[in-house]
Amino acid sequence: MTLEGIINLDKPAGLTSARAVSRIKRLLTETAKVGHAGTLDPFATGVLLVLIGRATKACEQLMGQPKTYEAVIHLGATTPTDDVDSESEATPWPGAKSIPSDVIEDTLAQFVGEILQKPPAYSALKVGGRRAYVLARLGRAPKLSARMVRIDSIELLSYYWPLLGIRVRCGRGTYIRALARDIGERLDVGGYLTALRRTSSGAFDVSTAVSLEVLATRGVAEYLQPLPLFSEVSRAPR
Numbered sequence: 001m002t003l004e005g006i007i008n009l010d011k012p013a014g015l016t017s018a019r020a021v022s023r024i025k026r027l028l029t030e031t032a033k034v035g036h037a038g039t040l041d042p043f044a045t046g047v048l049l050v051l052i053g054r055a056t057k058a059c060e061q062l063m064g065q066p067k068t069y070e071a072v073i074h075l076g077a078t079t080p081t082d083d084v085d086s087e088s089e090a091t092p093w094p095g096a097k098s099i100p101s102d103v104i105e106d107t108l109a110q111f112v113g114e115i116l117q118k119p120p121a122y123s124a125l126k127v128g129g130r131r132a133y134v135l136a137r138l139g140r141a142p143k144l145s146a147r148m149v150r151i152d153s154i155e156l157l158s159y160y161w162p163l164l165g166i167r168v169r170c171g172r173g174t175y176i177r178a179l180a181r182d183i184g185e186r187l188d189v190g191g192y193l194t195a196l197r198r199t200s201s202g203a204f205d206v207s208t209a210v211s212l213e214v215l216a217t218r219g220v221a222e223y224l225q226p227l228p229l230f231s232e233v234s235r236a237p238r
Helices: 017-027 053-063 101-109 132-137 176-186 212-218 227-233
Strands: 005-011 034-036 045-052 067-075 113-117 147-160 163-170 191-201
Touching (some): 005 017, 005 053, 005 212, 017 034, 017 212, 034 053, 045 053, 067 176, 101 147, 101 176, 113 176, 176 191
Antiparallel strands (some): 005 045, 034 045, 067 163, 067 191, 113 147, 147 163
16 A cells, blocks of 8 residues: 555654655565655754655645644743854843843734845855755855744743743744844843744644654654645644
């Protein structure tokens, strides 16, 4: 029997999305086309939709679905990569520790809607045929143009200086790293992402995601979402 469908994978931290896909591909007993719908940074966890066989044709449809993230922002410092993958530099501000919660919430509200967002310098976007992060590592960080993205909602989950926890529901192409950076800038203290978990992607939720360990033990077949589910993806709530 030919295996095809979607695996709702709970990607662990410390693993690239491509490496996670490779691990699943090694579990298949046949040669099959395998891909994923929406890259997660290595330090991030959560929903990574792995597509097998004909399911790879649904990649664009799946990537266009709204996504939900839970993130932790470290305020009062910045990093070159806008996350924990590079060394932080403090940006002291005398009143930083006294930023009240209502100011935080008002600031978050300013980022809801259609907004212009400049991608991180260390991103996988191609500039002149080369990845931006490759150029940045060579000391030639490209000037990336801001582009329109959609933020459907931002919910304040926790705030205890310098850590700010938020839940973000957004459209395709949104960089949560860039959002963390921009929130920090708007507060005049700087900020970078310390934790990120994708909790949903379209109709797929992290509560029903499967780990690589379970797949390695029990196999892939029973965790494949069938092809008919694709017709429901476009009806995911927005």
